[in-house]
Amino acid sequence: MISVELINTGSELLLGATLNTHAQWLARRLSDSGYTVVRQTSIPDTAKAIEEALREALSRVDVVVMTGGLGPTSDDLTRDRVAAMLGLRLLEDAETVRRIEAFFAQRQKPMPARTRVQAMAPEGAEILLNDFGTAPGLAFELVAHPLGSGRSRSFLALLPGPPRELRPMFDRYLMPWLQRRAPLATEWACRTLRTVGLGESMAEEIIEGPLQGLVELGLRIGYCAHVGQVDVRFSREGEGSQQLVEEASRKAGKLLKEWIFGEGTESLEGGVLEALRASGNKLAISESCTGGLLTHRLTNIPGASDVVIAGVVSYANAAKSAILGVPEELIEAHGAVSREVAASMAEGVRHRLGADYGLSITGIAGPGGGTDGKPVGTVFLAIAWQSGTRVIKRFNPYDRLTFKEVTSSQALDLLRRELANIGRDEPSS
Amino acid sequence: MISVELINTGSELLLGATLNTHAQWLARRLSDSGYTVVRQTSIPDTAKAIEEALREALSRVDVVVMTGGLGPTSDDLTRDRVAAMLGLRLLEDAETVRRIEAFFAQRQKPMPARTRVQAMAPEGAEILLNDFGTAPGLAFELVAHPLGSGRSRSFLALLPGPPRELRPMFDRYLMPWLQRRAPLATEWACRTLRTVGLGESMAEEIIEGPLQGLVELGLRIGYCAHVGQVDVRFSREGEGSQQLVEEASRKAGKLLKEWIFGEGTESLEGGVLEALRASGNKLAISESCTGGLLTHRLTNIPGASDVVIAGVVSYANAAKSAILGVPEELIEAHGAVSREVAASMAEGVRHRLGADYGLSITGIAGPGGGTDGKPVGTVFLAIAWQSGTRVIKRFNPYDRLTFKEVTSSQALDLLRRELANIGRDEPSS
Numbered sequence: 001m002i003s004v005e006l007i008n009t010g011s012e013l014l015l016g017a018t019l020n021t022h023a024q025w026l027a028r029r030l031s032d033s034g035y036t037v038v039r040q041t042s043i044p045d046t047a048k049a050i051e052e053a054l055r056e057a058l059s060r061v062d063v064v065v066m067t068g069g070l071g072p073t074s075d076d077l078t079r080d081r082v083a084a085m086l087g088l089r090l091l092e093d094a095e096t097v098r099r100i101e102a103f104f105a106q107r108q109k110p111m112p113a114r115t116r117v118q119a120m121a122p123e124g125a126e127i128l129l130n131d132f133g134t135a136p137g138l139a140f141e142l143v144a145h146p147l148g149s150g151r152s153r154s155f156l157a158l159l160p161g162p163p164r165e166l167r168p169m170f171d172r173y174l175m176p177w178l179q180r181r182a183p184l185a186t187e188w189a190c191r192t193l194r195t196v197g198l199g200e201s202m203a204e205e206i207i208e209g210p211l212q213g214l215v216e217l218g219l220r221i222g223y224c225a226h227v228g229q230v231d232v233r234f235s236r237e238g239e240g241s242q243q244l245v246e247e248a249s250r251k252a253g254k255l256l257k258e259w260i261f262g263e264g265t266e267s268l269e270g271g272v273l274e275a276l277r278a279s280g281n282k283l284a285i286s287e288s289c290t291g292g293l294l295t296h297r298l299t300n301i302p303g304a305s306d307v308v309i310a311g312v313v314s315y316a317n318a319a320k321s322a323i324l325g326v327p328e329e330l331i332e333a334h335g336a337v338s339r340e341v342a343a344s345m346a347e348g349v350r351h352r353l354g355a356d357y358g359l360s361i362t363g364i365a366g367p368g369g370g371t372d373g374k375p376v377g378t379v380f381l382a383i384a385w386q387s388g389t390r391v392i393k394r395f396n397p398y399d400r401l402t403f404k405e406v407t408s409s410q411a412l413d414l415l416r417r418e419l420a421n422i423g424r425d426e427p428s429s
Numbered sequence: 430m431i432s433v434e435l436i437n438t439g440s441e442l443l444l445g446a447t448l449n450t451h452a453q454w455l456a457r458r459l460s461d462s463g464y465t466v467v468r469q470t471s472i473p474d475t476a477k478a479i480e481e482a483l484r485e486a487l488s489r490v491d492v493v494v495m496t497g498g499l500g501p502t503s504d505d506l507t508r509d510r511v512a513a514m515l516g517l518r519l520l521e522d523a524e525t526v527r528r529i530e531a532f533f534a535q536r537q538k539p540m541p542a543r544t545r546v547q548a549m550a551p552e553g554a555e556i557l558l559n560d561f562g563t564a565p566g567l568a569f570e571l572v573a574h575p576l577g578s579g580r581s582r583s584f585l586a587l588l589p590g591p592p593r594e595l596r597p598m599f600d601r602y603l604m605p606w607l608q609r610r611a612p613l614a615t616e617w618a619c620r621t622l623r624t625v626g627l628g629e630s631m632a633e634e635i636i637e638g639p640l641q642g643l644v645e646l647g648l649r650i651g652y653c654a655h656v657g658q659v660d661v662r663f664s665r666e667g668e669g670s671q672q673l674v675e676e677a678s679r680k681a682g683k684l685l686k687e688w689i690f691g692e693g694t695e696s697l698e699g700g701v702l703e704a705l706r707a708s709g710n711k712l713a714i715s716e717s718c719t720g721g722l723l724t725h726r727l728t729n730i731p732g733a734s735d736v737v738i739a740g741v742v743s744y745a746n747a748a749k750s751a752i753l754g755v756p757e758e759l760i761e762a763h764g765a766v767s768r769e770v771a772a773s774m775a776e777g778v779r780h781r782l783g784a785d786y787g788l789s790i791t792g793i794a795g796p797g798g799g800t801d802g803k804p805v806g807t808v809f810l811a812i813a814w815q816s817g818t819r820v821i822k823r824f825n826p827y828d829r830l831t832f833k834e835v836t837s838s839q840a841l842d843l844l845r846r847e848l849a850n851i852g853r854d855e856p857s858s
Contacts, residue, residue, distance in 0.1 A: 012653060013456065013469065014456055014460070014467065015456060015466070015651070015653075016460055016466075017651075017653040019453045021448065023445075024442075024447065024448045025445065026445070027442070027443055027444060027445030028445025029445070031445055032445075037443040037444070037445075039472055039482075040470065040471040041471075043468055049467070164828060222446070224446040231446065233444075285742075291725050291727070292721035292723070292728060292742065296833075299720025299833075300830060302796050302829060304744070305745070309744060310741065310743050310744050310745060310748035311742035311744075313724045313741070314739050315737050315739050316734070316782075318738065318782070319739035323782075352752065353745075353747070353748055353752075354747070367731050368732070399593065404729070
């Protein structure tokens, strides 16, 4: 096992001014590659805090990954502090100077003098290129260093703070470096199947028995529930792991087939867009209680405009009639939150916009608006296509934001099932 | 200064399966109340990790707040481990048993036997009520305890993992307990002004000079930039702080008046909805490149349906014409991303839906779709009302998600300025 600690520097983290998204992103990348993240720490931008945290971490684990503090301003102390602690001289790296100059030249901006400090690198450090900014990352292999507390080798990587600089740097340069310098001692395999419309315990119940034999051979199964979605992760270390994890995910893939929308970090919305594109179909959306989230999720994917014609957030009943052509009498007879209005919304938006599929949602997000017959959380979803319309009812009694998330996932799932021709039965939950 | 460390337990955090939102939420609450958060640590759900992290933290700081591990399952070890470390017997709390029974009775569900373990509390611990779940929190005042490393008093609080349980418990029970048992030694004040449409350095430039005198009296000014928004935080400790921070925020409030949309944790969308409601106006939205995010943000606020009639996400040009009545010739003559089409979209959606205000966005989110004259990031925003239409142009050359965030904030700001009758000048950036 190769143990890793993450240290995130930034006083704004301790003031609660910023959400730490690095911790999750880095932990996921490292864990899925077989490295064991045993601790994550956030500390302020002070020399004392940086030195203490680094000293402690190096005494405990094989690899330390530290983020932030590599910029050109006075509170960027990491480069200097680390060089001092490790007893390494700082030398200017000519290639980095050239890259920084090119960065500003390309943007036709003058290069601030302070920026040049980012080209200083501790002697012997590996320079990790920054393809999206000016501060390079730094990686160190420490051989029998006193801070390593008796370890023959320790590894330390410093990464810049901005996510759009850190993430490609990690994938392109740090991970390959780490896998070369600190390879896993044994074979490792990890795969994650992503499901929608299935509870965590239900997923476990379905695959537990059939995979028991593989679990006895060392397979680890992890479940992680997000709002409306459950990830099932298979991992194992040791000889034959690739094959065993492959077999596990093939078996589970069959058993969970109708609920699986992707693997690894694939998204439900991305999969649905891809299926629409592949089948040459265009989509129009009419959502009410989800307030635009469904359309927002789909349009987060580049190229969505090829297949999504439009979304209508028909909050008021008048909008349902004026834009979608839902008959006022239908709303009066059945209520805006009803099977009939859901169907009419899906058919209306499909027809008005000349789409192949019309997808609709109408429901009560709360906290207000519920009745005895239709309590907060009641929702109807419909899909309309050339030769039919299908409506399902769901009950999502959650807080407003969770309601929007879960309900929009159910709508994506309804469309996914239709496109994949998966049985018309109501999915279990 | 009262120092605090946060410890978040949960193996899913180290696998990167879950985003740690507790750290930011708790750090913000504690910092704004004058407590100094000096470190945050995430550790797995193992007895060894819990004991090590707790021992270290108690040796360093006055207050330790730990989250997770209080549930009824086998990986919930925190209660037992802490009792063992502190040498306290676990006793069943009758009132907690009663509350757990009532929790299940109210939901007409049987009470699982394992649940009862959550009523076990270490002797002498303060029980923090859980108004939204079954696991109570626990708070300890440790007097001259060996783990406190010579401190006369240390404080330890254990909170349950689910955010909807943790947050109200912290606000209603833990913070008052902490303020009673571990009050700040001196007066403390903190206020945050929230601005939109202003860069961080611009904000600094405007208030730096006029507030110099107060800074010399100990005022601290912090800036925190979110996408499209900048928070300006004033804080100070010591006698007279309330008055001094009050004066600072009054002065800055005047200087930054036109950019300020709220205070503390108030949201831009919440403020805009409130202003619409107060003035009795209704809104219709037509967004293109933001793909539904603007409508999603507004409808996250309960009661949005009172003032938001509908949102149209008119991705395809055909949708702009069919639903909003934008003349096809206008799109042909000027392009979908143009001043003219933005105006027509705002006027069209206002007219079609009988709204008081029509708000529109058309632009190029990227990564594809840019041209020399209209590169990726180009956007036009328009607002239409009874007697006029106003269009502004912005350039937001960011990644797709940042583009959507920034652009939707600019649209909210355009509406905010219109409602508040703030000068029609283009806001500086």
